[in-house]
Amino acid sequence: MPVHVLHANELKEKYVLTRNLPTIWCAGCGIGTVLGAAVRAIDGLGLDKKDVVFTIGIGCSGYSSRYVNFDAAHTTHGRALTTATGLKLANPKLTVITLTGDGDCVGIGGNHFIHAARRNIDVTAILFNNSIYGMTGGQYSPATPTGALSTTSPYGMVEGTIDPCELARAAGATYIARSTTYHVQLLRQLIAKAITHKGFSLVEAIAQCPNQFGRLNKIGAAPEMMRQYKREAVRVDSLDAEVPPGKIKIGELYKADRPEYTKMYAKVREEAKRRAAARGQ
Amino acid sequence: MTKVLMQGNEAIAEGAIRAGVRFFAGYPITPATEIAERMASRLPEVDGTFIQMEDEIASVTTCVGASLAGVKAMTASSGPGISLKQENIGMAAMHECPLVVVDVMRVGPATGMATLPAQQDIQQARWGSHGDRGVIALCPSSVAECYDLTIKAVNLSEKYRLPVMLLTDAEVGHMREAIAIPERVEVVERRRPDVPPGDPSFQPYAAKPDGVPPMADFGAGYLWHAEASTHNVRSDLASTDHKSADFLHRRLIDKVEKHVREMTFYSTRRLDDAEVAVVSYGVSARGSAGAVELARAQGLKAGLLNLNTIWPFPAHLIEDLAGRVRAILVAELNAGQLVREVRLAANGRVPVHHVGRFDGLILTPTEVLARLREVL
Numbered sequence A: 001m002p003v004h005v006l007h008a009n010e011l012k013e014k015y016v017l018t019r020n021l022p023t024i025w026c027a028g029c030g031i032g033t034v035l036g037a038a039v040r041a042i043d044g045l046g047l048d049k050k051d052v053v054f055t056i057g058i059g060c061s062g063y064s065s066r067y068v069n070f071d072a073a074h075t076t077h078g079r080a081l082t083t084a085t086g087l088k089l090a091n092p093k094l095t096v097i098t099l100t101g102d103g104d105c106v107g108i109g110g111n112h113f114i115h116a117a118r119r120n121i122d123v124t125a126i127l128f129n130n131s132i133y134g135m136t137g138g139q140y141s142p143a144t145p146t147g148a149l150s151t152t153s154p155y156g157m158v159e160g161t162i163d164p165c166e167l168a169r170a171a172g173a174t175y176i177a178r179s180t181t182y183h184v185q186l187l188r189q190l191i192a193k194a195i196t197h198k199g200f201s202l203v204e205a206i207a208q209c210p211n212q213f214g215r216l217n218k219i220g221a222a223p224e225m226m227r228q229y230k231r232e233a234v235r236v237d238s239l240d241a242e243v244p245p246g247k248i249k250i251g252e253l254y255k256a257d258r259p260e261y262t263k264m265y266a267k268v269r270e271e272a273k274r275r276a277a278a279r280g281q
Numbered sequence B: 001m002t003k004v005l006m007q008g009n010e011a012i013a014e015g016a017i018r019a020g021v022r023f024f025a026g027y028p029i030t031p032a033t034e035i036a037e038r039m040a041s042r043l044p045e046v047d048g049t050f051i052q053m054e055d056e057i058a059s060v061t062t063c064v065g066a067s068l069a070g071v072k073a074m075t076a077s078s079g080p081g082i083s084l085k086q087e088n089i090g091m092a093a094m095h096e097c098p099l100v101v102v103d104v105m106r107v108g109p110a111t112g113m114a115t116l117p118a119q120q121d122i123q124q125a126r127w128g129s130h131g132d133r134g135v136i137a138l139c140p141s142s143v144a145e146c147y148d149l150t151i152k153a154v155n156l157s158e159k160y161r162l163p164v165m166l167l168t169d170a171e172v173g174h175m176r177e178a179i180a181i182p183e184r185v186e187v188v189e190r191r192r193p194d195v196p197p198g199d200p201s202f203q204p205y206a207a208k209p210d211g212v213p214p215m216a217d218f219g220a221g222y223l224w225h226a227e228a229s230t231h232n233v234r235s236d237l238a239s240t241d242h243k244s245a246d247f248l249h250r251r252l253i254d255k256v257e258k259h260v261r262e263m264t265f266y267s268t269r270r271l272d273d274a275e276v277a278v279v280s281y282g283v284s285a286r287g288s289a290g291a292v293e294l295a296r297a298q299g300l301k302a303g304l305l306n307l308n309t310i311w312p313f314p315a316h317l318i319e320d321l322a323g324r325v326r327a328i329l330v331a332e333l334n335a336g337q338l339v340r341e342v343r344l345a346a347n348g349r350v351p352v353h354h355v356g357r358f359d360g361l362i363l364t365p366t367e368v369l370a371r372l373r374e375v376l
């Protein structure tokens, strides 16, 4: 992977919609770090801005594409992946990237996540997983660890926790990776690989929400949360790698080779046209 | 002109393709499924795309994505599915994303009577998604009108950049009639920006005098944001910018309401010298037409106004009628939905009565005639 790194100011000049600054994010929020990694990945791949489109849903993550200068669809809660599906099907030449949060992606939009993976459509989902609904003030999400505190689990969350990477593999995704805001260089590299991959790819970015998750669970501010990621993350190369309990697997976790949806549908078109011609239409 | 035997739902699919629709996303539901089936076989023949989505919400939002990429898109469902789509019909309205949503109405509420006709989504079409916005909904009462009004629906959605609803019902959707396929039809393309990509004067939500902003395809280099939150002309959030909020929300209403006449389609039968008018639409207009003939045979001067445009409600037609007839009877398959609009427009100048049913049966000519006699 060629590493071509622009200076922060050049990057800002090229990609940031400065008129929309400052961001709405709290001090220390991890979302901006993930967005930065995504923009650097796009830049490093040398993609033309006009060929890259973003879709976003709702939540703190749902503000991310508002600060960058790409075509972007700001959709309803959970529907960023379906809007992305329509964009990709209508114009397969586009590089389609969905920026989504844990609530957006595996909560309200969970069904779409499963089926985008099943279709293996060439969309890259970057999932900001901060284990909480931050925007609405800290309610538990499907990715909140069992036992964690939130404003709607004041006695500890008693439900199970979704692992988005496991879910993506079960559903049929063909590229799955995970990193954290501490491991930001790795995150950038994984996003670049996911974009290059032809098929549905998921990059789960563990990102701190110090204002809600960190505060409610008494982990501390952003630096403490990132230190925790440093302590807990284990670099592996398989989703099935054995790691001690409480550790987070990071790295390129799964890759499969399966026909991509728009390619398959192009064959449907050829067949339909062949039959129509045979009928003498 | 070729004549072909076609089902209403098939005519909708064929009309859409004729109007340039090249993308359809849907979810199976009675009594609308034939539209999806026809699109599944036909669209790939014309380099279009059909996709069956995982649910109704996915269907409409996938269409939004396709439309943003510059492809004319359509989805179809029935009452239960339309209820699910509503939030995102609102999103398409806020994005100002052209799109056609077909509602083949069946009896509700809830699962209701899945195979039987109703006209119970009239107010849902108008107010089903939250917030205020202008709404266009067209309603065919024959297979030929299914074809023609679908083309008009696509054209209006492209011209005014909004989701347009085609309201039909299980009866019209499933009936078969021979229709003449016109050799020429008017097909409207959305207006694209008149400045090149990168031009600093480009503002994605700056409207032309007709209230409609030109629309750039995603991928064309204009780098704009289709925004579901309230926004200013540059598409930046107007979270506390009340002036931009008022400007945008009014424009979404006005771009429809200021063009009501252009959007009004209707037909009449024996209305010129009528003393009493039946106002109806869709399948109910067919029974009403029969009632008018029966009435005339019995010496009662009845006439029919068959509305093909339900929304924006063509109040001007009713205002005109109110000065000419002694009474109006609204015939529809519900407990009284469009009659509210007719009463508002008549404004007390003429009595407005209602005949309706919502048991899965359609209104017959004798039933409408009996009610006419009753109210006179």
Ligand code: SF4
Pocket: A024, A025, A026, A028, A029, A030, A031, A060, A130, A134, A135, A208, A209, A210, A211, A212, A213
């Ligand atoms: S609430 Fe949490 S996720 Fe949202 S901006 Fe603040 S720190 Fe970030």
